[in-house]
Every structure is written in structure tokens, then in C-alpha cells.
Amino acid sequence: MLSRRKLFKYTLIAGGLVSVGFLVKDSDKQIPQFLAQYEWQNLSQAEAFLLLLFVRVMHDYSDEVMTEQTALAQLTQIDKLLGVLTVSQRDELLMLLNILETNLGRLLLAKRWQDWDELKLSQLNSVLDEWRGSSIQLLNTTYTGLKELLQGVWYADSEHWSAIGYPGPPQIGRPDV
Numbered sequence: 001m002l003s004r005r006k007l008f009k010y011t012l013i014a015g016g017l018v019s020v021g022f023l024v025k026d027s028d029k030q031i032p033q034f035l036a037q038y039e040w041q042n043l044s045q046a047e048a049f050l051l052l053l054f055v056r057v058m059h060d061y062s063d064e065v066m067t068e069q070t071a072l073a074q075l076t077q078i079d080k081l082l083g084v085l086t087v088s089q090r091d092e093l094l095m096l097l098n099i100l101e102t103n104l105g106r107l108l109l110a111k112r113w114q115d116w117d118e119l120k121l122s123q124l125n126s127v128l129d130e131w132r133g134s135s136i137q138l139l140n141t142t143y144t145g146l147k148e149l150l151q152g153v154w155y156a157d158s159e160h161w162s163a164i165g166y167p168g169p170p171q172i173g174r175p176d177v
Contacts, residue, residue, distance in 0.1 A: 030117065034068045035075070042082035042090065047097040048075050051150075053116055057124045058150045077153040093149070096142060109139065 099105035
């Protein structure tokens with residue numbers, strides 16, 4: 001016979017299991033169609049989407065500036081760059097993105113309940129500011145790594161060179177005669 005004590009115990013266990021299941025599952029975000037259609041070499045669709053959000057914040061892109069074409073150009077460069085990183089560097093970055101995709105990872109590292117795509121740009125910016133100024137070295141490293149990755153991709157794009165007065169890399173070799 002089921003006593004009240006056993007019923008209470010089983011209810012607590014079931015509630016705990018449901019809570020743990022919620023925390024470790026991936027976020028339920030809607031991946032934009034243009035990201036879902038692209039064949040990523042090193043990123044998953046969810047990782048590309050998360051990086052897209054960070055690109056928008058770090059480069060201060062508005063909806064008008066961050067077109068699908070601009071987003072895809074930035075993300076494909078990141079995807080290609082991941083292919084030339086060392087295996088350990090690539091694995092660390094992808095592991096970080098996978099952790100951030102889970103509800104528990106987002107809660108622990110970003111202190112946010114909402115899915116990433118539900119956060120406003122100002123809230124995403126606050127997350128990055130918290131990581132940059134955190135006393136936890138892992139969060140500082142996360143911020144610095146993302147910043148360097150995204151800046152490297154931005155500066156590598158020849159379309160941005162005129163904005164910073166860079167004529168382009170020097171031509172090496174013999175000039176055409």
C-alpha cells in the first residue's frame with residue numbers, strides 16, 4: 001500500500017528529475033531559415049545561431065545593418081576559421097557553445113532564464129560586460145576569446161578595410177610587366 005510518506009517521496013523524486021531534465025536540455029530556439037539551409041563544416045546550426053547573437057552585440061549591428069547576407073558572411077568566415085584552429089582550440093570553443101546552448105549552462109554562465117533568442121541586445125551586451133568584468137577567470141577568458149574571434153573575422157573581411165583606412169595587404173612577388 002502506498003503511504004503518504006512514500007507518495008511524498010516519489011513526488012519529490014519525480015519533480016527533481018523533471019527539473020534536472022529541464023536544466024540539461026538544449027534551449028528551444030527557432031533557428032532562422034537561412035542558417036538552417038547552410039551546410040556548416042565545423043559549426044552546428046545552433047552554434048551558428050548563438051554566435052550570430054554575439055556577432056550582433058559585439059559589432060553593434062542593428063537589424064537594418066545585419067542582413068541575412070551580412071550574417072551569413074560573418075558566420076561562414078567563423079566556420080572556416082574553426083577549420084584551421086588546433087583541435088584543442090576548436091574543441092574548447094565548441095564545448096563552450098554547447099554548454100551555453102543548454103538551459104543549465106545559460107543559467108550558470110549568463111545568469112539568464114530566457115533563451116538566448118528571447119534576450120534583447122542590451123541584455124546580451126550586459127552578459128558580455130559581466131563576463132568581461134567578472135572575477136571568475138573562465139568568464140574573462142570566454143569574453144576575450146569570443147571578442148578576438150569575432151574581431152579577427154571582422155578585420156579579415158575586405159569590405160571593412162576602407163572604414164579603418166587599411167589599403168589591404170602588401171602585394172608580394174613580382175609586379176605584372
